[in-house]
Amino acid sequence: MTNAWKTLAAAVFSFGVVSSVFANTELTVYTAMENEQLAGYKKAFEAKYPDIEIKWVRDSTGIITAKLLAEKDNPRADVIWGLYASSVALMGKEGMLEAYAPAGLDKVDSKFRDTRNPPLWVGNGVEATAICVNAAEAKKQNLPIPTSWEDLTKPVYKGKIVMPNPASSGTGYSAVNAWLQIMGEDKGWAFMDKLHVNIGQYTHSGSKPCTQAAMGEYPIGISLDFRAVTLKRQGAPLEIVLPTEGLGLDINSVALIKGSKNLDAAKKLEDFAVSDQAFLLYQPNAAALARPEFNVKLKEMPDAYYDRLITVDFDKAGAQRAAVLEKWRARYDGKSEQK
Structure with a gap:
C-alpha cells in the first residue's frame, strides 16, 4: 500500500511538473522593430513575468500591416509592439484593437497616444x-x-x-x-x-x-x-x-488585438511597454520618446x-x-x- 501511494504521489508530482511547464502563456507579438532590439525587450519582460513567453513575428512595417489586415477575421497575434502608429491606427479603424489604459499612461505625451479613453494604442519610441x-x-x-x-x-x-x-x-x-x-x-x-x-x-x-x-x-x-x-x-x-x-x-506603438485568448497576459505586456524599465530600454534606440522625461540629447544628432x-x-x-x-x-x- 505504501508503495502504491508512493507511485501515485510520484505520478501526481510528475504531472504537476509537466503541467507547470506547459502552463506558460505564449504571447504572439507582431513587430517591425529592428531585429537587434528584440532579444533585450524579450529578456526583460520574461524576467518580470516568467510565466509568459514572447513569440515574435517580425517583418517590415508594410508586411506586418498587410498580415494583420489579412488576418482580421481570424487574428493570430495577441499584441502589436513596435509597429508605427499610422498602421496601428488603421487597425483601430477596422475594429481590430482592444482599448486599454496601461499603468503609467498619464506619463505619456498626448501627441504620442490614441486620443480615445481608454486608448487603442500607446506610443513608445519616435522614429x-x-x-x-x-x-x-x-x-x-x-x-x-x-x-x-x-x-x-x-x-x-x-x-x-x-x-x-x-x-x-x-x-x-x-x-x-x-x-x-x-x-x-x-x-x-x-x-x-x-x-x-x-x-x-x-x-x-x-x-x-x-x-x-x-x-x-x-x-x-x-x-x-x-x-x-x-x-x-x-x-x-x-x-x-x-x-x-x-x-x-511615426512612433512605435503597443496595442492589444481584440479577441486574443491571452488578454490578461497581453495587458501585462502593454503595462510593461509603458513602464520606466521599458523606456530605459528604448533610450539607446530612439532620439525622442513618448515619455519626454526619458529623452537624452544625442551628440550625433543636430540640435534642431x-x-x-x-x-x-x-x-x-x-x-x-x-x-x-x-x-x-x-x-x-x-x-x-x-x-
Missing part, C-alpha cells in the same frame, strides 16, 4: 525621417550638402538619392505623409514628381538608404534617423541633415532635432494610407529594388 549624406562622397562628386527637402529636387542630385518604398517601409510612408502634410496635397505630389527624377532606387527597408550612403553606394539617403546615429558611432563619414521644412515621423519634428495626425495617416500608396505605386514603383 523620424532624416537625410543621410556621405560627406566624403559629396565632396568627391562636388555635391552641395542639402539643407531642405526642396534642395533634393535640384538637377545636381540626379541619380544620387535613395529612399525607402513607402508601401513596404514605415519610414518611407512617414516621409510621404509628411510631405503631403507640410506642402499640401497638390504641392506634395508635385514635389515627389521632381524628387523621383533624382531617385536612383527605392528600397524595401527604412534603414537601408542610410547604410547605402555610409558605404558610398549612393551619396544621399532619405532614411531612418537613428540608423544615421548608429552608423556615425561606427565611424561612417555621414552628415545628418534635418530638412528645414520639418521631419516626418526636437524643433523640426512635426505633429502628425496618426488617424488621418492611417485612414489615407491605402489611397496614398496606390497613387505612389502608379507613379514611382518602377524604380523600386527587386524583392
Whole structure:
C-alpha cells in the first residue's frame, strides 16, 4: 500500500511538473522593430513575468500591416509592439484593437497616444525621417550638402538619392505623409514628381538608404534617423541633415488585438511597454520618446532635432494610407529594388 501511494504521489508530482511547464502563456507579438532590439525587450519582460513567453513575428512595417489586415477575421497575434502608429491606427479603424489604459499612461505625451479613453494604442519610441549624406562622397562628386527637402529636387542630385518604398517601409510612408502634410496635397505630389527624377532606387527597408550612403553606394539617403546615429558611432563619414521644412515621423506603438485568448497576459505586456524599465530600454534606440522625461540629447544628432519634428495626425495617416500608396505605386514603383 505504501508503495502504491508512493507511485501515485510520484505520478501526481510528475504531472504537476509537466503541467507547470506547459502552463506558460505564449504571447504572439507582431513587430517591425529592428531585429537587434528584440532579444533585450524579450529578456526583460520574461524576467518580470516568467510565466509568459514572447513569440515574435517580425517583418517590415508594410508586411506586418498587410498580415494583420489579412488576418482580421481570424487574428493570430495577441499584441502589436513596435509597429508605427499610422498602421496601428488603421487597425483601430477596422475594429481590430482592444482599448486599454496601461499603468503609467498619464506619463505619456498626448501627441504620442490614441486620443480615445481608454486608448487603442500607446506610443513608445519616435522614429523620424532624416537625410543621410556621405560627406566624403559629396565632396568627391562636388555635391552641395542639402539643407531642405526642396534642395533634393535640384538637377545636381540626379541619380544620387535613395529612399525607402513607402508601401513596404514605415519610414518611407512617414516621409510621404509628411510631405503631403507640410506642402499640401497638390504641392506634395508635385514635389515627389521632381524628387523621383533624382531617385536612383527605392528600397524595401527604412534603414537601408542610410547604410547605402555610409558605404558610398549612393551619396544621399532619405532614411531612418537613428540608423544615421548608429552608423556615425561606427565611424561612417555621414552628415545628418534635418530638412528645414520639418521631419516626418511615426512612433512605435503597443496595442492589444481584440479577441486574443491571452488578454490578461497581453495587458501585462502593454503595462510593461509603458513602464520606466521599458523606456530605459528604448533610450539607446530612439532620439525622442513618448515619455519626454526619458529623452537624452544625442551628440550625433543636430540640435534642431526636437524643433523640426512635426505633429502628425496618426488617424488621418492611417485612414489615407491605402489611397496614398496606390497613387505612389502608379507613379514611382518602377524604380523600386527587386524583392
